[in-house]
Amino acid sequence: xxxxxxxxxxxxxxxxxxxxxxxxxxxxxxxxxxxxxxxxxxxxxxxxxxxxxxxxxxxxxxxxxxxxxxxxxxxxxxxxxxxxxxxxxxxxxxxxxxxxxxxxxxxxxxxxxxxxxxxxxxxxxxxxxxxxxxxxxxxxxxxxxxxxxxxxxxxxxxxxxxxxxxxxxxxxxxxxxxxxxxxxxxxxxx
Numbered sequence: 001x002x003x004x005x006x007x008x009x010x011x012x013x014x015x016x017x018x019x020x021x022x023x024x025x026x027x028x029x030x031x032x033x034x035x036x037x038x039x040x041x042x043x044x045x046x047x048x049x050x051x052x053x054x055x056x057x058x059x060x061x062x063x064x065x066x067x068x069x070x071x072x073x074x075x076x077x078x079x080x081x082x083x084x085x086x087x088x089x090x091x092x093x094x095x096x097x098x099x100x101x102x103x104x105x106x107x108x109x110x111x112x113x114x115x116x117x118x119x120x121x122x123x124x125x126x127x128x129x130x131x132x133x134x135x136x137x138x139x140x141x142x143x144x145x146x147x148x149x150x151x152x153x154x155x156x157x158x159x160x161x162x163x164x165x166x167x168x169x170x171x172x173x174x175x176x177x178x179x180x181x182x183x184x185x186x187x188x189x190x
Contacts, residue, residue: 066101066132073107080176085129117151169182
């Protein structure tokens with residue numbers, strides 16, 4: 001109950017804290033040395049944070065976001081969180097960390113190679129990439145799979161256009177987005 005009250009009254013402060021903590025952890029959780037990174041230098045140059053932080057390390061940043069995602073999901077701040085979109089190589093490095101954090105915080109994770117496509121995000125956001133889902137409990141993962149099944153059935157029946165907004169709203173709520181955030185994402189250019 002206390003967590004819900006604190007979260008409800010301080011949502012914007014909490015998200016500011018999440019951002020600061022994520023960047024901090026991403027910088028300080030070096031799981032691969034700069035010398036061993038190979039092609040990661042090219043990826044770093046493409047990430048916007050690399051222009052702001054000298055010595056930015058992409059895999060460390062992703063490890064930090066995984067750490068904060070597992071913690072915030074386990075405390076009920078979000079029902080479901082998504083990792084960054086990961087290549088197979090990035091997943092191979094980061095998955096052991098994600099599994100360890102999931103065990104530490106007692107939450108289920110799921111490696112999703114076919115992320116649910118909704119009007120919330122660009123349809124190509126995860127194309128050819130993998131996303132790790134961090135769920136508060138198995139019921140949340142089951143709801144995610146139910147939304148995907150609902151979408152697949154709508155596509156099969158030729159009525160996706162009739163239910164696309166419903167699918168986006170259901171997914172947005174599962175991600176614990178506010179109604180205003182869902183509306184903003186639905187209206188954003190993709």
